[in-house]
Amino acid sequence: MTQWWWAVVAAIGSLVSPGDRDPMCSVLGGLDVTRTRALTTERPHLLARVYLADDLRERDERLLASYTARGLRLEGAATQRRSCRRVLEPGPDVRLVVVDVLGPTWAVDRAGERRRLPQDRPTRRVVSLSPTDDGWRVSRVE
Numbered sequence: 001m002t003q004w005w006w007a008v009v010a011a012i013g014s015l016v017s018p019g020d021r022d023p024m025c026s027v028l029g030g031l032d033v034t035r036t037r038a039l040t041t042e043r044p045h046l047l048a049r050v051y052l053a054d055d056l057r058e059r060d061e062r063l064l065a066s067y068t069a070r071g072l073r074l075e076g077a078a079t080q081r082r083s084c085r086r087v088l089e090p091g092p093d094v095r096l097v098v099v100d101v102l103g104p105t106w107a108v109d110r111a112g113e114r115r116r117l118p119q120d121r122p123t124r125r126v127v128s129l130s131p132t133d134d135g136w137r138v139s140r141v142e
Helices: 003-015 023-040 044-049 054-069
Strands: 073-076 079-087 094-102 105-108 114-116 123-132 135-141
Touching: 023 044, 023 054, 023 073, 023 079, 023 094, 023 123, 023 135, 044 054, 054 073, 054 135
Parallel strands: none
Antiparallel strands: 073 105, 079 094, 094 123, 105 114, 123 135
């Protein structure tokens, strides 16, 4: 499928999830869409719009660099949320308990040959979002 189609699939799967009741789940979905765009368009600079924590951003930069070094690009790679709920705590940061899975993902070589990557299982995470002057960013993943 074309790149634009996977962008649409990523947006829908990341922005809309059953059981999302808190608007911050949609904020996280928007950050997931930006991350997918960074990984599938080989534009690591976009990851600065996702992560406040350098170690999280650098992990994705290394992942992208490893595929690029092998002459591969990613297609798909959308995070699909199964559930998301906010943990109410004082302070400016927002903590979300999220269950998500990496959607269908392919490694595509320079000749256009596609290899589907192994399917992921749903994973439970606690994602902390921190406010910045430029919007919300992921500051921690537990």
